[in-house]
Amino acid sequence: MDSIVVRRSGELRGTIPIAGAKNTCLKLMGAALLSEEPLTLTNVPRLSDVRTLTQLLESLGVEVAPLAEGQTLVLSAADLTSTTADYEIVRKLRASFNVLGPLIGRTGEAVVSLPGGCAIGARKVDFHIAGLEAMGATVELRDGYVHARGDLKGAEIEFPFASVGATENVMCAAVLARGTTVIRNAAREPDTKALADCLIAMGADIEGAGTSEIVVRGVDRLHGTTHRVITDRIELGTYMIAPAIAGGSVELLGGRRDLVGALCDKMEEAGIGIEETEAGLRVTHAGGPVRSVDVTTAPFPGFPTDLQAQMMALMVFAEGTSVLEETIFENRFMHAPELIRMGADIDVSGGTARVTGVDGLRGAPVMATDLRASFSLILAGLRAEGETRVARVYHLDRGYERVVQKLSGVGATIERVRDDG
Ligand code: EPZ
Numbered sequence: 001m002d003s004i005v006v007r008r009s010g011e012l013r014g015t016i017p018i019a020g021a022k023n024t025c026l027k028l029m030g031a032a033l034l035s036e037e038p039l040t041l042t043n044v045p046r047l048s049d050v051r052t053l054t055q056l057l058e059s060l061g062v063e064v065a066p067l068a069e070g071q072t073l074v075l076s077a078a079d080l081t082s083t084t085a086d087y088e089i090v091r092k093l094r095a096s097f098n099v100l101g102p103l104i105g106r107t108g109e110a111v112v113s114l115p116g117g118c119a120i121g122a123r124k125v126d127f128h129i130a131g132l133e134a135m136g137a138t139v140e141l142r143d144g145y146v147h148a149r150g151d152l153k154g155a156e157i158e159f160p161f162a163s164v165g166a167t168e169n170v171m172c173a174a175v176l177a178r179g180t181t182v183i184r185n186a187a188r189e190p191d192t193k194a195l196a197d198c199l200i201a202m203g204a205d206i207e208g209a210g211t212s213e214i215v216v217r218g219v220d221r222l223h224g225t226t227h228r229v230i231t232d233r234i235e236l237g238t239y240m241i242a243p244a245i246a247g248g249s250v251e252l253l254g255g256r257r258d259l260v261g262a263l264c265d266k267m268e269e270a271g272i273g274i275e276e277t278e279a280g281l282r283v284t285h286a287g288g289p290v291r292s293v294d295v296t297t298a299p300f301p302g303f304p305t306d307l308q309a310q311m312m313a314l315m316v317f318a319e320g321t322s323v324l325e326e327t328i329f330e331n332r333f334m335h336a337p338e339l340i341r342m343g344a345d346i347d348v349s350g351g352t353a354r355v356t357g358v359d360g361l362r363g364a365p366v367m368a369t370d371l372r373a374s375f376s377l378i379l380a381g382l383r384a385e386g387e388t389r390v391a392r393v394y395h396l397d398r399g400y401e402r403v404v405q406k407l408s409g410v411g412a413t414i415e416r417v418r419d420d421g
Helices: 022-034 048-059 094-107 126-134 164-174 190-201 233-246 261-269 305-315 335-341 371-381 394-399 403-408
Strands: 002-007 012-017 039-042 063-067 072-076 109-113 138-142 145-149 156-158 180-184 205-207 213-217 225-228 248-253 273-276 280-285 321-325 345-349 352-356 365-367 387-391 413-418
Touching: 002 371, 002 403, 012 233, 012 403, 022 039, 022 048, 022 072, 022 094, 022 164, 022 190, 022 233, 048 063, 048 072, 048 094, 048 394, 094 109, 094 126, 094 145, 094 164, 126 138, 126 145, 126 156, 126 164, 164 180, 164 190, 164 213, 190 205, 190 225, 233 248, 233 261, 233 280, 233 305, 233 371, 261 273, 261 305, 305 321, 305 335, 305 352, 305 371, 335 345, 335 365, 335 371, 371 387, 371 394, 371 403, 403 413
Parallel strands: 012 248, 039 225, 156 180, 365 387
Antiparallel strands: 002 387, 002 413, 039 072, 063 072, 109 145, 138 145, 180 213, 205 213, 248 280, 273 280, 321 352, 345 352
């Protein structure tokens, strides 16, 4: 396994290119199942999650042709050979569960392994299943798999919580269903809107994506299209916090404020400068204290849970005490004990973390536990005295490409090393 070693870095200066969105790309790849014609995706991030989902789609009979060193994928689902998404792949990539909707929408049946929980929470899928049942599917949970079957028809569905995955699974199932589906309390994430934009380009009839009410009128078939994957708002937000911690001025190429509005508001409240440029967003912290701010995670347009760990790494160095409320997942403070090992003053109680700023941290060997937590440790290491060694960086490879190149490109002292044995 590899580790990433980061040392206290001076001010960061330069530009960081932001890649295509991991979570959106994974759902767009699943949408290819809905058409016999090829779906071409550009600006695809080069991540292990994309490679894992490619394996799953190929096991269903989808031909996936990578072009431009993997930044373009041509997915052809003309002749599906299976409707079963195997546990061996789904367990590695929970997002695989989102082939359920397109698969049953296209073929009338799907057998998909239950994704199970993960480090950050139970990750239930009851809303997904309830939505499909409302559309007339019969769904059985057997041997760890969801067995869904049915000739879907439009339905009115209201989610108890604005679930991203459930909204996207049901939306994909509805595009070829007979009649009209209304999804209320739908997720409003830009990722969900981007998925709808792609489906519309393929011939789907969808209104209201990006709002809490999405209306899908079923059509007979979808055709192919070429779609550019939207900028990754979580990668964008993650790298925005690097100059806020280390100081300096960094331009994030491809960044857009509307993708990270809640983060920008909180960073500006903390005293960080953010400006929109021709090529993206520029983040500047010209020294001086960072003010502590309180953050509560919430569905979009609220503060993203996927940026909570990274914001905590900033608050560790802030003046005063900040209160971080994690409302989306049950166990998403695993980065806190690792930051405490570096000298942070954090008190976690249930879904609340109280962070009291300290003058400095000391580098230490720390452990990555999940995708976003692992990056928060790297961010803290940019300012900690000495060396911070983050082990198990395979977590990082799932969602961030070329981390060492991107951060060293703006002056960070960072390298990737192979662990002995
Ligand atoms: C997506 O997960 C993202 N993953 C997550 O990103 C992100 O944190 C999350 O949305 C929230 O924005 C992908 O898109 C692949 P949810 P998802 O359904 O769809 C509960 C990352 O780091 N829930 O909005 O699973 C669930 O338990 C990852 O990139 C039910 O109870 O999120 C959770 O507590 C982490 N029943 C909450 O809702 C359901 O049927 C949010 O889940 C579905 C969800």
